Amino acid sequence: MAIEQYNYNHTGARNTAIKQIKDDLEAHELAVSENTILKWLREGAELLPTRLKDS
Numbered sequence: 001m002a003i004e005q006y007n008y009n010h011t012g013a014r015n016t017a018i019k020q021i022k023d024d025l026e027a028h029e030l031a032v033s034e035n036t037i038l039k040w041l042r043e044g045a046e047l048l049p050t051r052l053k054d055s
Helices: 002-006 016-027 034-045
Strands: none
Touching: 002 016, 016 034
C-alpha cells in the first residue's frame, strides 16, 4: 500500500510518503509518529518479494 498509494521508496531515506501517511492517520484521529511509521515500513519492506525489493 505504501509503495503503490504513497510512492514510498523502501531503498531510500525518508521521503514524503512518511508525512503523507502520518497526515492521513491524523485525519482519522490516529496519532503515530513519523519514526514509528518508518520503523514499520522498513520492517514490512523485509517481507517484500525479491522482485519488488529490486525495483
